[in-house]
Amino acid sequence: MTLTLDIGNSDVVFGLYDNDTWRHIWRTPSSPMQPAAFYQRKLRLWLLEANLTLSQITQATISSVVPALTANVREAVGDLFGIEPVVVSPSVYDQLPVTVLRPQEIGTDLVANAVAAHTRYERPCIIVDFGTALTFTTVGADGKILGVAIAPGLKTAIRSLFANTAQLPEVPIELPTSALGQNTVHAIQAGVVMGYEGLVRSLINRIRREVGGECLAVATGGLSKAIPSLHDEFVEVIPSLTLDGIRLIGDYARR
Structure with missing residues (x-):
């Protein structure tokens, strides 16, 4: 499954994509003051409620317009799932259509x-x-x-x-x-x-x-x-x- 994160000015939106559909979409208010552990707890709870395991998340992509939040969310995802998320930035734009x-x-x-x-x-x-x-x-x-x-x-x-x-x-x-x-x-x-x-x-x-x-x-x-x-x-x-x-x-x- 693919975890997709949209860090916006009002909310952080988490989408779980599998078999050509969005299985789950969750959101929480954007708060740069919250540490990585806060987002890890949120993700653990949402996955538990959805009867999903951490190992089912195999890749992740993050887009952020709130730089102060990016590092904490990236850390939360990387540590929780043991994967390195792609962070949308100009460094990947040459690969896009x-x-x-x-x-x-x-x-x-x-x-x-x-x-x-x-x-x-x-x-x-x-x-x-x-x-x-x-x-x-x-x-x-x-x-x-x-x-x-x-x-x-x-x-x-x-x-x-x-x-x-x-x-x-x-x-x-x-x-x-x-x-x-x-x-x-x-x-x-x-x-x-x-x-x-x-x-x-x-x-x-x-x-x-x-x-x-x-x-x-x-x-x-x-x-x-x-x-x-x-x-x-x-x-x-x-x-x-x-x-x-x-x-x-x-x-x-x-x-």
């Missing part, structure tokens, strides 16, 4: 999204990732990453509003029935959630015009299903797409 724009700057999660989408479609594609940040990664038919657009994520926007405004509450991410909010919660949902619907549609259309041709759009990320009215923009909504890309990068790096 995509050409990476500014390797030292682009997030490894965005590279993983590009690899997964290019492998799946082999056509020009925009990957919209609804995470802590809302990202748009565009990859050409030849696998070249053409560019990236980044905006604050839905949760980030709402939390920022809540944290910096004394009388506004934190609200659930739900699409309201009207843009005319009749109370504070619905007003924030109308402004942020409906506003993001317009943002996503506008950027997808702008990117399509700039690349000058047909360009598929696919959604991923933990909040990729939060705005159902957007789903007509996407050929697919695949919450596990980033994990798919990380796993594929590990496979390329081990060849």
Whole structure:
């Protein structure tokens, strides 16, 4: 079995892949203060609950956008399973089917999204990732990453509003029935959630015009299903797409 880890700004996601399917996906909040032993305990407990043994994990790949967490998670995986995980970084990009724009700057999660989408479609594609940040990664038919657009994520926007405004509450991410909010919660949902619907549609259309041709759009990320009215923009909504890309990068790096 392959263990795939996506260390993000909000959560560390652990995926267990076997026989062409994700057998289990677990997550825990990202905390650079936690030692390697914390993640080892988490993994032991999850595997025990899944009736799996340590020896069944034969390889691992890690992607991280939180450098302070990378070493502890890598140590946890290496010591627990007795394997050396592949860590996604510019050192492996030459082995991938995509050409990476500014390797030292682009997030490894965005590279993983590009690899997964290019492998799946082999056509020009925009990957919209609804995470802590809302990202748009565009990859050409030849696998070249053409560019990236980044905006604050839905949760980030709402939390920022809540944290910096004394009388506004934190609200659930739900699409309201009207843009005319009749109370504070619905007003924030109308402004942020409906506003993001317009943002996503506008950027997808702008990117399509700039690349000058047909360009598929696919959604991923933990909040990729939060705005159902957007789903007509996407050929697919695949919450596990980033994990798919990380796993594929590990496979390329081990060849």
